[in-house]
Amino acid sequence: MIFDDLRALASWALRRARPGDFEAVGGDIERTCRQYSGDGQFSPASAAVTAGALTRAVAFMQHGAGEANIAAIRTLLDRDGERLDLMPPGDINKRWRTHSDGLQQLIWQAMDPRLNNVERLRYRSCTSRPRPPVTNDPAITNRTRHIPQLLWRGWAARLLPPEGIRSVDKFRASLAVALLLPGWSQRRYEPLIAMLHHTRQFDVHYMIAELADQGHDSVFTALCEIAEYLDARPVPIDYERRRELVGSDLLPAEAWTAICTKTGTHPGTAPGC
Incomplete structure (x- = not known):
């Protein structure tokens, strides 16, 4: 598979070559590669062009997904320009999905x-281990069981912007839904909101956009890391079971009022999540 990776990267580097790209391998090869007029789909007849392209491809992959490698791939992506911006991520995934995990991670980070x-x-893509979503991924369903309707207070406090938020409950609800996005095969929030049994309307898209606009998109990385943790480790609380147990006949209002009166506790005004 590594040879497929190198061939794809070498071809891409030739198609998007700019002056100076191949200077590290010598002036003669730099001039030869600049004069190359092929489309990159077939092996060039010139050994010098082949050597220059493969040397650059090896440099892309040599140190894994380091910052220099990501920056080099990002340069090629930028040269694809408007054509790339018109492509949905799914089409980009089709182009690279037969290549190694290492190269795919490099592409998505870039x-x-x-x-x-x-x-x-x-x-x-905001993590060091990006990967494309999978249709009907059972991890999403399993993760639902490990997430409350409102994000845990401790994590909400850590992720809350310093300037605060208008509604903490909506913030916690939105981030709980966002925890289901890593690996989710659709672009729609509604099924995820339903999976957590929410009945009140709230705008997950707006809340996430507001975090990004305020410069707090590091929250995205945190959400992906939490999701990966939940997928990989057993969680003692089954929140889905709790949601299914909630009902009007679980604890009659009269019994709840009696308990609150006996313990001196305010009965509240609405069901909790």
Whole structure:
């Protein structure tokens, strides 16, 4: 598979070559590669062009997904320009999905600044381990059981912007839904909101966009990391079971009032989440 990776990167580097790209391998090869007029789909007849392109491809992959490698791939992406911006992430995934996990991770990390907020979460491009979503991924259903309707107070406090938020409950609800986005195969929030049994309306898209606009998109990385943690480890509380147990006949209002009166507790004005 590594040879397929190198061939794809070498071809891409030739198609999007600019003056100076091949200077590291010598002036003669630099001039030869600049004069290359092929489309990159077939092996060039010139050994010098082949050597220059493969040397640059090896440099892309040599140190894994380091900052220099990501920046080099991002340069090629920028040269694809408007054509790339018109392509949905799914089409980009089709182009690279037969290549190694390492190269795919490099591509998605380089793509991160070009993706919208939802896609950054779905593809986990804001992490060091990005990967495309999978249709009908059972991990999403399993993760639902590990997430409350409102994000845990401790995590909400950590992720809350310093300047605050207008509605903490909506913030917690939105981030709980956003925890289901990593790996989610759709771009719609509604099924995820339903999976957590929410009955009140709130705008997850607006809340996530507001975080990004305020410069707090590091929250996206945190959400992806929490989601990965929940997928990989057993969680003692089954929140889905709790949601299914909630009902009007679980604890009659009279019994609840009696308990509150006996313990001196305010009975509240609305059911909790």
